[in-house]
Amino acid sequence: MASKLKIKVNGLVHNVTASLDTPLLYVLHNELHLHGPRFGCGLAQCGACSVLLDGKEIRSCVTPVAAVSGKAVTTLEGLPALYAKERGTATSQPASLHPVQQAWIDVQVAQCGYCQNGMMIQATDLLSRVKRPTDEDIRTAMNGHLCRCGTYIRITRAIKRAGAVMAKEAKS
Numbered sequence: 610m611a612s613k614l615k616i617k618v619n620g621l622v623h624n625v626t627a628s629l630d631t632p633l634l635y636v637l638h639n640e641l642h643l644h645g646p647r648f649g650c651g652l653a654q655c656g657a658c659s660v661l662l663d664g665k666e667i668r669s670c671v672t673p674v675a676a677v678s679g680k681a682v683t684t685l686e687g688l689p690a691l692y693a694k695e696r697g698t699a700t701s702q703p704a705s706l707h708p709v710q711q712a713w714i715d716v717q718v719a720q721c722g723y724c725q726n727g728m729m730i731q732a733t734d735l736l737s738r739v740k741r742p743t744d745e746d747i748r749t750a751m752n753g754h755l756c757r758c759g760t761y762i763r764i765t766r767a768i769k770r771a772g773a774v775m776a777k778e779a780k781s
């Protein structure tokens with residue numbers, strides 16, 4: 610049976626109508642038209658559907674929408690505003706990409722791109738906890754994210770680049 614729910618996504622509260630056990634991913638796609646998170650396996654195995662929940666990476670394909678009530682969901686689309694808020698420079702229309710997104714462009718990480726939403730979300734989670742991650746830190750954090758195109762080396766390079774930018778900006 611469908612219920613009326615309020616969920617906070619990318620800083621905005623949305624009223625949605627869905628069964629309590631509907632996967633968050635379906636609500637993001639079908640109700641809010643946010644297509645950063647992708648449907649891959651649907652089984653919490655690949656990471657394509659990742660979003661941040663109160664800053665921590667989760668798999669939206671297996672997270673019931675009711676479980677995010679009262680919490681803050683951030684999708685790939687919301688990363689620029691999240692970073693601006695963290696730095697205390699939030700405006701209604703943040704001009705820049707999140708450093709993780711910019712590093713992905715600078716390093717030209719993506720091939721087909723299908724997995725890259727989850728990679729960037731997980732990288733953002735990692736860099737919120739570990740400012741200058743080592744190769745081992747990155748391998749451990751990214752372990753549950755699959756890239757069939759094999760972009761792992763460029764992902765590592767981009768995460769280090771983003772970490773360096775964020776450390777520099779934190780001092781300025």
Ligand code: FES
Binds near residue numbers: 658659
């Ligand atoms: S689609 Fe969610 S982990 Fe694969």
Ligand code: FES
Binds near residue numbers: 719724725756
């Ligand atoms: S870039 Fe194609 S699956 Fe990762």
